[in-house]
Amino acid sequence: MTKLKQQSLHKRQSELAQSNKQLEWLSNGIFQNGALPTFAQKIKETSQFPLRPKKLEILQINVGYMCNQVCEHCHVDAGPDRKEIMTMETMKQCLEVIKNTEAHTLDLTGGAPEMNPNFRWFVEEASKAGIQDFIVRSNLTIIRANKKYHDLPEFFKKHNVHVVSSMPHWTRGKTDKQRGDGVFDASIKALQELNAVGYGLEESELRLDLVYNPSGAFLPADQASMEKDFKKALKEDFGIQFHNLFAITNLPISRFLDYLIASENYEDYMYALVEAYNPAAVANVMCTNTISVSWDGYLYDCDFNQMLDLKVASKVKHISEYNEDLLNERNIIISQHCYGCTAGAGSSCQGSVA
Amino acid sequence: MSYYDPKDLRKFGDITEWSEELGTKFFDYYGKVFEEGALSAREKSLIALAVAHTEQCPYCIDAYTKDGLQRGITKEEMMEAVHVGAAIRSGASLVHGVMMMNKVNKLDG
Numbered sequence: 449m450t451k452l453k454q455q456s457l458h459k460r461q462s463e464l465a466q467s468n469k470q471l472e473w474l475s476n477g478i479f480q481n482g483a484l485p486t487f488a489q490k491i492k493e494t495s496q497f498p499l500r501p502k503k504l505e506i507l508q509i510n511v512g513y514m515c516n517q518v519c520e521h522c523h524v525d526a527g528p529d530r531k532e533i534m535t536m537e538t539m540k541q542c543l544e545v546i547k548n549t550e551a552h553t554l555d556l557t558g559g560a561p562e563m564n565p566n567f568r569w570f571v572e573e574a575s576k577a578g579i580q581d582f583i584v585r586s587n588l589t590i591i592r593a594n595k596k597y598h599d600l601p602e603f604f605k606k607h608n609v610h611v612v613s614s615m616p617h618w619t620r621g622k623t624d625k626q627r628g629d630g631v632f633d634a635s636i637k638a639l640q641e642l643n644a645v646g647y648g649l650e651e652s653e654l655r656l657d658l659v660y661n662p663s664g665a666f667l668p669a670d671q672a673s674m675e676k677d678f679k680k681a682l683k684e685d686f687g688i689q690f691h692n693l694f695a696i697t698n699l700p701i702s703r704f705l706d707y708l709i710a711s712e713n714y715e716d717y718m719y720a721l722v723e724a725y726n727p728a729a730v731a732n733v734m735c736t737n738t739i740s741v742s743w744d745g746y747l748y749d750c751d752f753n754q755m756l757d758l759k760v761a762s763k764v765k766h767i768s769e770y771n772e773d774l775l776n777e778r779n780i781i782i783s784q785h786c787y788g789c790t791a792g793a794g795s796s797c798q799g800s801v802a
Numbered sequence: 803m804s805y806y807d808p809k810d811l812r813k814f815g816d817i818t819e820w821s822e823e824l825g826t827k828f829f830d831y832y833g834k835v836f837e838e839g840a841l842s843a844r845e846k847s848l849i850a851l852a853v854a855h856t857e858q859c860p861y862c863i864d865a866y867t868k869d870g871l872q873r874g875i876t877k878e879e880m881m882e883a884v885h886v887g888a889a890i891r892s893g894a895s896l897v898h899g900v901m902m903m904n905k906v907n908k909l910d911g
Contacts, residue, residue: 621876674874
């Protein structure tokens with residue numbers, strides 16, 4: 449059994465549950481008094497402003513914010529209390545787009561996407577479109593949360609889904625600290641079950657990748673060396689195999705922003721992000737090749753902008769009026785949270801970018 | 803008011819402004835030392851953490867605690883490294899006890 453770490457900001461009725469309050473934090477203080485340059489000022493130094501999209505490669509769809517976990521640093525502020533769930537009608541609109549998009553990757557996320565009551569129907573229908581890489585971001589514990597989810601590994605296999613799962617550390621203490629008591633054991637069990645049906649094995653085409661994001665107010669180390677450490681520890685301790693590790697930087701929004709402020713780490717963290725700014729990462733940030741769709745069908749430059757309610761700067765704002773050519777004419781909306789994607793080797797939902 | 807201000811660590815690079823050649827040489831050397839070599843960057847981070855404690859340098863302790871966390875080093879590993887430093891430091895004091903014993907033996911043996 450896993451135990452909830454805390455309550456969502458929404459449930460707590462925290463001021464930071466409001467996106468405009470988060471944006472105020474990101475625009476005031478050290479960015480207002482000039483101690484640190486804004487992200488726009490920074491990318492102007494290398495003539496990368498305004499940030500513009502390249503060819504669309506990834507269509508990322510958030511099918512709902514409901515989750516069986518309440519992780520400390522969740523940028524979605526997901527949890528069992530979140531009722532924002534994509535309807536079948538919006539899913540049908542997404543399917544029309546999936547059939548016609550030039551994107552080679554479809555990326556389903558949440559919350560726990562599996563908790564959407566129409567998740568399996570959506571996966572079955574979407575997989576018919578024959579998209580090259582079909583990702584489901586699974587938090588692992590959902591597979592063990594209830595009997596009705598126990599067959600998910602088989603279901604994923606049947607539809608050749610690429611499973612991408614969060615795993616903050618190879619030790620119980622660090623994992624449970626971030627994600628709740630019991631999460632480590634449930635995650636290990638779920639990984640073993642995925643391995644048992646063929647996921648993550650060296651020669652297997654059933655892709656299983658892990659996502660690492662730091663458990664506190666610090667940046668991730670080099671992705672390749674973290675992957676080496678994860679592989680060694682999970683193999684030796686639990687016989688678990690996986691393909692790649694994506695090291696993702698925590699962006700200063702939502703619950704992680706709340707944590708930074710409450711622990712008095714906000715300024716130091718923003719300094720660390722700005723000091724680690726890498727102009728080479730800007731060229732490949734995920735918002736340049738991704739469109740993010742929210743549970744209610746609105747379009748965003750990325751999942752983070754979705755959580756800040758920064759809809760695309762385009763005439764096309766909703767999946768029902770989707771038009772890739774028109775969307776490609778837009779400028780990408782930025783704020784200081786974007787420093788999270790350009791620090792060091794860069795960060796995206798697919799890991800490092802530089 | 804303390805002599806040490808954690809924010810000063812951010813200014814470490816400014817050392818170069820008052821002596822560009824020496825500062826640049828130092829930071830080049832420093833960067834090279836911590837690259838992956840016969841020792842892994844992870845092992846070097848733990849050595850640096852242990853030395854930071856024997857040197858009792860608050861900036862270094864800040865820097866290499868954070869560096870260790872970034873590398874996924876656990877608090878148990880970090881504390882063991884600190885004990886290695888502490889053991890060497892206390893051992894260095896204690897081994898001088900042999901000098902004391904030698905002197906006692908010579909004067910009063």
